[in-house]
Each structure stands twice: as structure tokens, then as C-alpha cells.
Amino acid sequence: MDYFKTIQEAIQYMEDHLLEDISYKEVASHVYLSAFHFQRIFSLITDLTPGEYMRNRRLSMAGQEITLSDSKIIDLAFKYGYESPESFSRAFTRFHGVSPSKAKKADIQLNSFNRLVIKLTTEGGMIVNYRIVERKPFRLIAKVEQFKNESIDESGEEINEIPGFWERSMKSNVFDILKEHSSTDGLYGVCAPISGGSDYFDYGIGMVYDGSPVPEGYHVWNVTPTMWAVFACIGDTPACIGETWEKIFKEFLPGSEYQMLEDTDFEYYPAQSEDHLFCEIWIPVKKKSE
Numbered sequence: 001m002d003y004f005k006t007i008q009e010a011i012q013y014m015e016d017h018l019l020e021d022i023s024y025k026e027v028a029s030h031v032y033l034s035a036f037h038f039q040r041i042f043s044l045i046t047d048l049t050p051g052e053y054m055r056n057r058r059l060s061m062a063g064q065e066i067t068l069s070d071s072k073i074i075d076l077a078f079k080y081g082y083e084s085p086e087s088f089s090r091a092f093t094r095f096h097g098v099s100p101s102k103a104k105k106a107d108i109q110l111n112s113f114n115r116l117v118i119k120l121t122t123e124g125g126m127i128v129n130y131r132i133v134e135r136k137p138f139r140l141i142a143k144v145e146q147f148k149n150e151s152i153d154e155s156g157e158e159i160n161e162i163p164g165f166w167e168r169s170m171k172s173n174v175f176d177i178l179k180e181h182s183s184t185d186g187l188y189g190v191c192a193p194i195s196g197g198s199d200y201f202d203y204g205i206g207m208v209y210d211g212s213p214v215p216e217g218y219h220v221w222n223v224t225p226t227m228w229a230v231f232a233c234i235g236d237t238p239a240c241i242g243e244t245w246e247k248i249f250k251e252f253l254p255g256s257e258y259q260m261l262e263d264t265d266f267e268y269y270p271a272q273s274e275d276h277l278f279c280e281i282w283i284p285v286k287k288k289s290e
Contacts, residue, residue: 009031011116011117011118014027053116063112064112140204142204147203166189178205182209190204225261225284230282235278268281
């Protein structure tokens, strides 16, 4: 799949339906991707979530209209997808730095957010280290929670709950319980794609399962893909994970002979690792020719 072309098609669809009541899930369906996979690809390529892009475009257009017409604020609120003038005013003020009523006055500076055009440019070769691993399906014993698919809420605030899940697990006895039911020491952060039209996805912290009785509150997670592309995240903070995902979607997948499958992917944290290896990202793949 050409992800750059796919995201450009998604942007065109958003622009064509910008004043309609559409969600990122509908856009994902239009380009034949799951909502979770689409949002992750869109965010990594554009540095925006789909919801953030549509919200910024609508507020930019609202700013232009409010200075060029006599439209009432309540009419603009409903036109640009807000349930009330109050919610529209809060979002407008956050985006433009001034309230809608002040924006109607002359000589007020507003912000413009133009439509995105995805261009693939060459700025010099980039080395992306990876290895292809064939591995039999395996099972994890995992503590699993659900998280919202959209990482930016309707108010424009970022939702970043997974680090909190890791922190809670570290402070509780989750890791000790996992070790009691595993024959290895490495930790996995496993992510499942969204099923159907759900607004949530499952994320688990686990270890390789030894088959012993499953403790209450824990789950067995079946990892079924057999071919994986593996990428080292080099760094001392979690920021290197996002940087590696960006390389995967911008550098590796567009130019490789492999296609990412919509299945479980995971971060692997070995008990003992080389210097500056934060973790490894394992993505399920198949050859594009298959």
C-alpha cells in the first residue's frame, strides 16, 4: 500500500465533506483502513491526528467567514460542527487566540490553517536498520486495558493514557504476577487493532505465558503472525519509540518489499539489552508480492 497516496486521498475526502458530520472512522473506511491503523499512519505522516486536522480546518474557515459576513455565532457553531455556541467559542478562542465576538471587529489577527498536500521529497538517504524474523505463534500472559482510539479529544487536548498504564503497573505488583506465570523475563507492550466501529483498542503489558492457571484480572493474548519486521529503538527515553515509528512509516514501508498487516504489533523490552537499546518494535508483515 502506498501510504502517502492513501493519506492524500483521505485528506481529499475530508475536504470534500468538511462541513458534514463525518468522523475519522468514516474517512478510514473510505481509504480501506481500520480506524486505528488509519489514525496512526495519518498522525505519523502529518504530525496531526485526523480529528485535529478537521477541527483546525473548520476553525480556520470559521475565522475567515466571521470577518467576511454578518453570520451569527450560533449559526457558525452549528455550521462548523459544534453542538452549542459555547463549545464553538471555546474552540475558536483556543485556536485563534481571540473570541468569536472580538474576531468580528476590525484589525484583529486570526490564524489560518491551509489544507495539507502530501509530497514525497528526497532529502538524502536515511539508513533504517531492521531485521526480518520468522517466529511461531506464541501466547502472552497480560494485563490488558482499553484505550481511546482518538489521541486528541474534541476539546483539542491530547490523550496519552498508555504511559500511565505502565506507571500504574510498575507501582503495583503486575510485573511480579506476570513473572510468576512466565518462563522468560522480557516484557511486551502489545497493541491490538480496533475491531469494527469501536472507539477503543486493547493494549496489554505481558510476558511469554507458561501455561499455568491464569490469575484473576489477567488474560492470555494469542500472537499469531509468523513474519515480523523488527526495529531497534535507540535512546534513553520513550521519545525514541515515536521516532522509530515515524521511520517505519515514512522510510521503511514505502520503499520496502514488505507490507504491514493489521494485526497485533508490539514493543519488546528485553531483560538485558545492549547500550542505549530502549526496546524493539515488532510489526507483522508479509511480502507485497504475496
